[in-house]
Amino acid sequence: MMKNESPVxxxxxxxxxxxxxxxxxxxxxxxxxISTDSRSLKKGNLFIALQxxxxxxxxxxxxxxxxxxxxxxxxxxxxxxxxxxxxGHVVIRVADxxxxxxxxxxxxxxxxxxxxxxxxxxxxxxxxxxxxASIIARKKNILKTEGNLNNLIGLPQTIFHLNDQHEMVILExxxxxxxxxxxxxxxxxxTIGLITNIGPAHLEGLGTMATVREEKSDLFLNxxxxxxxxxxxxxxxxxxxxxxxxxxxxxxxxxPNADVTVxxxxxxxxxxxxxxxxxxxxxxxxxxxITGLHHVYNAMAAAAVAVxxxxxxxxxxEGLAEFRPFSGRMEIIKxxxxxxxxxxxxxxxxxxVREALMTLKDLKTNHNGFVFLGDMLELGxxxxxxxxxxxxxIATIGVKALFLxxxxxxxxxxxxxxxxxxxxxxxxxxxxxxxTDYLNKHLKKGDWVLVKGSxxxxxxxxxxxxxEDFGRxxxxxxxxxxxxxx
Numbered sequence: 262m263m264k265n266e267s268p269v270x271x272x273x274x275x276x277x278x279x280x281x282x283x284x285x286x287x288x289x290x291x292x293x294x295i296s297t298d299s300r301s302l303k304k305g306n307l308f309i310a311l312q313x314x315x316x317x318x319x320x321x322x323x324x325x326x327x328x329x330x331x332x333x334x335x336x337x338x339x340x341x342x343x344x345x346x347x348x349g350h351v352v353i354r355v356a357d358x359x360x361x362x363x364x365x366x367x368x369x370x371x372x373x374x375x376x377x378x379x380x381x382x383x384x385x386x387x388x389x390x391x392x393x394a395s396i397i398a399r400k401k402n403i404l405k406t407e408g409n410l411n412n413l414i415g416l417p418q419t420i421f422h423l424n425d426q427h428e429m430v431i432l433e434x435x436x437x438x439x440x441x442x443x444x445x446x447x448x449x450x451x452t453i454g455l456i457t458n459i460g461p462a463h464l465e466g467l468g469t470m471a472t473v474r475e476e477k478s479d480l481f482l483n484x485x486x487x488x489x490x491x492x493x494x495x496x497x498x499x500x501x502x503x504x505x506x507x508x509x510x511x512x513x514x515x516x517p518n519a520d521v522t523v524x525x526x527x528x529x530x531x532x533x534x535x536x537x538x539x540x541x542x543x544x545x546x547x548x549x550x551i552t553g554l555h556h557v558y559n560a561m562a563a564a565a566v567a568v569x570x571x572x573x574x575x576x577x578x579e580g581l582a583e584f585r586p587f588s589g590r591m592e593i594i595k596x597x598x599x600x601x602x603x604x605x606x607x608x609x610x611x612x613x614v615r616e617a618l619m620t621l622k623d624l625k626t627n628h629n630g631f632v633f634l635g636d637m638l639e640l641g642x643x644x645x646x647x648x649x650x651x652x653x654x655i656a657t658i659g660v661k662a663l664f665l666x667x668x669x670x671x672x673x674x675x676x677x678x679x680x681x682x683x684x685x686x687x688x689x690x691x692x693x694x695x696x697t698d699y700l701n702k703h704l705k706k707g708d709w710v711l712v713k714g715s716x717x718x719x720x721x722x723x724x725x726x727x728x729e730d731f732g733r734x735x736x737x738x739x740x741x742x743x744x745x746x747x
Contacts, residue, residue, distance in 0.1 A: 267424050268369045269293055270307065272332070275353060278368035279361040281334065286351030292331050295365065295421050297414060304329030309362050310336070311414065318358070326350055334361055359413055366417030367448045375427055378566055379449050381434040381442055381480050382457030383473065384613040385559045386411070388590055389457050390433045392563035396572060396580030401428035411435035416445050429570065434480065437466035437639065442476050446483040453569045454480045455491040457562050459498035460612040464641040478502035489569040493562065494519050511569045513561040521565040523557060528623055531593050531601055538578055540568055545578040551586050552593065552603075553620040555613075589721055591620070597732035599706030606712045606720035609637045611647045614713055615654060621711045622658040628707040629661040633696060633723045635714020636667030644669065649676040656680025661703065664688045664696040667718055696723065697730050704731070 272290040276283060293305035299321040302308060308325040310318030310333060319340035322333055326344065332351030335341055336358050344350055355361040370377070378393060380386060387409075394405045404427045406419050411433040419432060434445045446454070459477045467473050477498075481490050486508035493499040494514035503510065513521040520541055527535040533550040534557060549560060560581050567577045586592045589607030596602065603624065605617045614637060621630050632655060640647055652673035655663055657680060665673055665687070674687045688696055704710065710727060714720035 267294065268365075268421050270295075270365070270369075272351065272353075274368065275307065275332075275334070275365065279334070279353070279355045279364045281353040281355045281361065284338070284352040284354050285345065285347075286332060286349065290331055290351045295362075295418075296325070296330070297362065297418070299324050299328070302328050302330055305331050307332050307334060309334045309358050309365075310341075311358050311362065334358055336361075362417050363413060363444060363448045366420040367450070369423065370420050370448070370450060373423055373425070373427070375423070375430055376452045376570060377430045377432060377449055378453045378455070378570070379432045379434055379446060379451035379480065380455040380457060380562075380566070381436070381477055382455075383460035383462040383477070384610055384616070385457045385555065385562070386433050386435070388556065388586070389455070389559045389562050390431055391587065392559055392581060392584050393431055393566050395584040396563060396567045396577050397429055397431065397570060399576050399580050399583075400572065402426055403429050403431060405431040406433040409435070413441060413444060416448060420449070436476055439467060439472060439476055440479075443479040443483050446480050451480075451484055451488060453489050453491060453566055454484050455562055455566050456480055456493065456496075456499045456502060457559070458493060458496045458612070459502070460610070461640065461643065461647060462610040462612070464643050465639040466641075468641065474498045474502065481506045484508065491562065491565045491569055493558070495558075509569070511565045513565040515561075521561050521568060523561060526554075526557060528552065530624055530626075531595065538564060538574065538581070540564065540574045540577070543574050545574045547578045548582050549584065550582075551584065551591060552624060553591055553616060554623075555616040555620075556591065589724075591617070594724070594728060595734040596704075596728070597734050598704065599734075600704050600708040600710065600731065602724060602727055603709055603711045604721075604724045606714060606724055607716065609635065609713050609715045609718075611637060611640070611651065614651055617711055617713050618651075618654055618658055621660075621709055625709040628709065629703070629705065630659070631662050631664070631700065631704065631708065631710045632660050633664045633690070633710065633712040633714075633720060634666070634673065635718030635720045636669045638715040638717060645672055648672045652676025653680045656682045660686075661708075662686045662688065662696075662699060664690050664699075664723075666690040666714065666720070690723075697726050700727065701730060 270292045292307035296302040296306040296308045308330045322341040322344040334353045436442050489509040490506045492503045492512045512519040522539045523536040525537045535548045538545045538547045564577045592604040594602040648669040653676045656677045712724050
């Protein structure tokens with residue numbers, strides 16, 4: 262079993278890739294798999310002692326060797342003095358273990374000629390990644406980012422799963438500090454790169470919108486021809502980021518002058534969205550089981566990436582039709598009383614909240630809309646103003662009641678009231694207030710409830726409570742996987 266672990270590294274290759282120094286142990290050692298977590302370590306692994314705000318891998322040196330690690334990679338010798346006393350253990354010292362993790366992942370990636378798709382953006386990354394995967398997987402064996410493994414630790418972990426059975430890799434790249442996209446791009450060496458959009462997100466770490474633009478632009482700036490850049494022509498910042506790119510390009514836009522565009526968009530409520538997908542003059546009618554205009558943009562982005570990967574239009578359309586939203590990402594749940602929950606609770610930034618609110622406006626038509634909203638986090642000095650703007654927008658779309666959780670609740674409420682919303686219809690979700698008592702009295706057939714907020718706000722708790730109180734319509738799950746999918 263040990264020898265089936267991927268990747269396999271000779272010790273000499275680890276030293277070369279990381280510029281490391283062998284402090285003890287046999288130079289002939291072979292490592293089967295990489296571990297950064299002592300709890301999931303397997304026999305034969307090389308353990309990399311990462312350090313974080315609340316953990317230090319050096320503290321587990323004794324543990325990992327007892328569990329069968331073949332070696333440990335460290336950057337602070339004094340912290341593993343007990344292990345250093347045993348010269349039989351392989352101990353490698355590097356300047357920085359996080360950098361070494363990326364160096365090893367890059368070294369492993371270079372062993373394969375497989376095409377690599379990398380995407381970043383302020384919103385829509387995960388949904389677009391899954392749309393791309395739905396398309397590409399119809400023709401090829403793919404490796405893709407799972408969950409939220411899109412940072413300096415998660416992306417290398419994904420790459421380490423790469424083997425000779427994979428025909429394409431799809432990597433999501435996240436950031437909350439300057440320089441991360443540059444580093445991730447250099448680790449991954451993508452052959453196709455996509456920036457979905459550039460907007461206000463992670464301002465607490467990045468500071469200003471100018472820095473956000475620079476950070477996201479680093480994807481294109483650190484790719485090398487003959488890689489292909491996939492460009493959103495409708496996003497001025499993305500279009501600007503592509504100006505210095507001298508390699509191949511595939512463009513997408515709502516206007517007809519792009520390689521990929523759409524027309525004749527039909528919004529069919531809970532049933533999803535239909536449109537004509539147009540790729541370089543070829544037209545294919547496409548039905549998607551997901552709602553919201555921003556998801557049409559995500560679909561265009563995914564289609565453009567597929568074009569860059571030489572996928573035909575019919576396969577692209579079929580892949581988009583098969584895509585289903587994940588839990589907490591614009592998932593539509595039909596309740597037993599005929600009302601709907603629009604569960605977008607997974608995360609939030611100003612752009613995605615605006616998109617979710619406008620989608621709610623489209624969906625509810627002449628029925629009532631209810632909004633459960635948690636704070637948008639990591640916005641730095643812009644946080645108050647951005648929450649104020651969301652409050653004003655809520656007032657304009659005409660919701661029956663607003664339920665707020667978080668430190669910025671009062672700012673949102675004040676802006677909503679300034680926009681004309683009655684204070685009697687605004688509630689603060691604290692001190693045990695769940696909002697569901699109100700819904701039990703007012704939520705009727707055809708009404709819609711939007712639940713949205715940043716990850717740490719745990720807005721999924723309200724989705725669970727609403728579904729518990731009203732029950733999920735199981736016939737809707739059977740008839741249409743986009744409504745109430747588990």
